[in-house]
Amino acid sequence: MSALAQAENALGQLSRKAGHLSAMLTLIIGDGLDSFDTFNDEIRGQYLWDCSDLTGEISSLSQQMESQKPAQALPAVRGAE
Template sequence: MSTENSTTHDKPARLLQDEFTCSRGVYLINADDQLAVYDQLTAQASKLASMLAMISGNGYETFAGCNGETQENYLWGCSSLAKEVKQLAELISDGAGRQA
């Protein structure tokens, strides 16, 4: 059995650290594997939705009671996830364009 197919399609596309927050070289994803990109996109979108739900409605009172640093860090985490979701969505869009 040839391993040529597995290596030809396993070329990871690095998502640059300035596109969303992570250390350079930590985050690798094969942009050609649309299912893997979609799985990561939906996982991160679910995390973001849950985090935002926690500071809506009654949760806002608890959030407002936190110190400024905690609030900033929490919102930074939401922002980071939002940037990642956007980048992953663009990867899916770019991949769909290549397949058409």
């Protein structure tokens, strides 16, 4: 698989996982929190654990994409920091 295809694949995964996490968190903020509080401790714990897992996967994909940047792109990125 080419570097471009790998980057596109990782970006697609990152986008899907971020969307999934956003949807999960939207369900438990605001008025959704009242519903969330009706679930038993085990379900709430597992739900939050799944949210945490997704953040770890998103972080890992971000790091993977960062490490695969072409060498010529790195100075521009470093200069922006």
